[in-house]
Amino acid sequence: MYRLNENYLKLPGSYLFSGIAKKVAEFKEANPDRKVISLGIGDVTLPLVPAIISALHEAVDEMASPGTFKGYAPDLGYAFLRETIAAEDYRSRGCNISPDEIFISDGAKCDCANIQEIFSQDTRIAVCDPVYPVYVDSNVMAGRTGNYDPAAGTWSRVIYMPCTAENGFSPDFPDEDPGLIYLCFPNNPTGTTLTKDQLQDWVDYAIRIGAVIIYDAAYEAYISRDQVAHSIYECKGAESCAIEIRSFSKNAGFTGTRLGFTVVPKAIRCGEVSLHSLWARRHGTKYNGAPYIIQKAGAACYSREGKAQLKEQVALYMENARVIRQGLADCGYEVYGGIDAPYIWMKIPAGMTSWDFFDRLLTSAAVVGTPGSGFGPSGEGYFRLTAFGNKDDTKIAIDRIRLL
Numbered sequence: 001m002y003r004l005n006e007n008y009l010k011l012p013g014s015y016l017f018s019g020i021a022k023k024v025a026e027f028k029e030a031n032p033d034r035k036v037i038s039l040g041i042g043d044v045t046l047p048l049v050p051a052i053i054s055a056l057h058e059a060v061d062e063m064a065s066p067g068t069f070k071g072y073a074p075d076l077g078y079a080f081l082r083e084t085i086a087a088e089d090y091r092s093r094g095c096n097i098s099p100d101e102i103f104i105s106d107g108a109k110c111d112c113a114n115i116q117e118i119f120s121q122d123t124r125i126a127v128c129d130p131v132y133p134v135y136v137d138s139n140v141m142a143g144r145t146g147n148y149d150p151a152a153g154t155w156s157r158v159i160y161m162p163c164t165a166e167n168g169f170s171p172d173f174p175d176e177d178p179g180l181i182y183l184c185f186p187n188n189p190t191g192t193t194l195t196k197d198q199l200q201d202w203v204d205y206a207i208r209i210g211a212v213i214i215y216d217a218a219y220e221a222y223i224s225r226d227q228v229a230h231s232i233y234e235c236k237g238a239e240s241c242a243i244e245i246r247s248f249s250k251n252a253g254f255t256g257t258r259l260g261f262t263v264v265p266k267a268i269r270c271g272e273v274s275l276h277s278l279w280a281r282r283h284g285t286k287y288n289g290a291p292y293i294i295q296k297a298g299a300a301c302y303s304r305e306g307k308a309q310l311k312e313q314v315a316l317y318m319e320n321a322r323v324i325r326q327g328l329a330d331c332g333y334e335v336y337g338g339i340d341a342p343y344i345w346m347k348i349p350a351g352m353t354s355w356d357f358f359d360r361l362l363t364s365a366a367v368v369g370t371p372g373s374g375f376g377p378s379g380e381g382y383f384r385l386t387a388f389g390n391k392d393d394t395k396i397a398i399d400r401i402r403l404l
């Protein structure tokens, strides 16, 4: 006899992506001659750059000879990659992070979903609204979120921090004190960022109330303005209250290759216990590690050629972002994001829901985007377009939107 984890049963289905797929399939069937262009995907489209490909080839060859063959990877990840990350992503920006505070993983999604395991069941979480849905969903599965209100699209024990045009998409401190605060900047889906000063306020707040910040910096590579922090550890005191999660997916095309890392500084302590020691237990028992071959490819992202090639790739995506922003602004839409992030967040015309706008874009322009309501209740009234598409298609899509 067994029983199911009832928390899983509480999860509403992924109406967002299944709903989009269904509508697009119906449209294609009814309009076989129309070319549908997707500006809705959060996946990258450009191939891995040559520096990464040659590192992959070399690593594969190493696996073929007894002297260089590698078995299980070390729990935290190979030192060559952790040392490179500590130097390039942190020490170069004045952040005091050491290689043994970095845990290599197979991508940010797993870490975003699993990090909640080291906190107690009654920990209250606070999330930006709208945001990447994994933070809330993983806490639902863990039984931490209370009951779902389908009409409001909210969970009773989650503290929502609305991010709308009214507050510049920068969340206000919540009325109730959370134990765990999820921040994602540059933000998916709004494409907005916090300045260093704004982020410092969050660090000070977390220290004041004794909370931990989970800082998701998956889109860090897209930051272009100096006043925006690349890492939360650029803020004073963050090593005592913040965990940072990063990915190689959006800066280096690893969405299918899989690599990421999480920084858990040893200074974050709950009484006598360091959170680092708990996450190390997890890595020792519940995590298999990213393969050597992939970690070698990750290290190649930091070589001189690797950095130059990746910079070019990010610039190509950001040119798409510019085209989308400009095109929408020319049409009179209010447009946000797309400057320090590959996401463009637009206000939709009054009187329409974000699904109405989805239908209009699909049926009139054969362009697919993502309704803002899919990212949280405060996303209603907005719509997300992404810069990850192909350059020519992005231009065609915007030309079609101009004709609407």
Ligand code: PLP
Binding pocket: 042, 106, 107, 108, 109, 110, 112, 132, 184, 188, 216, 218, 246, 247, 248, 249, 254, 255, 259, 260
């Ligand atoms: N964090 C955010 C904010 C994301 O939008 C995504 C993917 O879209 C991820 C994390 C997942 O990244 P990864 O591919 O490394 O799992």
